[in-house]
Amino acid sequence: MTDEPLERWAARRQGRLRQPGELKTVTLGTGPQRAAHVDPDVPRMILEWDGFAWRPLMTVENYAAARHVLNPQPVSMTPDQAERAGPVTGRNPLAPGTGRHRKPRS
Template sequence: MTDEPLDRWAARRQGRLRKPGELKAITLGAGPQRAAHVDPRAPRLILEWDGFAWQALTTVKNYAEACRVLGRTLEAASIEQAETTGPITGRNPLAPGTGRHRKPRP
């Protein structure tokens, strides 16, 4: 096994790290953190990554304002949301099948 040079390892690690100045918005409200589409009128807290921890930056009235602060359009944000939480496509995962995890039929 060969050792990776330190400068190459450091560059690879730096590429994985979150960059200082990155912004994110979280929903303010009672209960657990929920997705943006669940309550688009709820106020949002804008956080900024300082390289070590998330720091509170400002609050905004709703999801649309949070998108403006983060530099996104609502259409891009909704497309991003749909890709991550969209329905399962293709074959129905609950349909009868012959997979190893299925019980044999009599």
């Protein structure tokens, strides 16, 4: 069996590691941690990974505010930028088709 070069192993390991600046949320309610949607009105703490440990970043009032912090909405384009981007193209997944899973028409 041949050994993997150290540089390749280090690069592979780095790809698996959490990146500094990654955010996560923790429920500040009583009792054990449960799914986020179970207690939507309970305050949350936003934690940031600094490369070694999770550090408290801020607290927010509820689940919706935590989602807004973790997944900010993209900045909308100006009409000029939208015009330069061109039309949206691609296959419509809801368009009628002839796939095997489709019910045959009578």
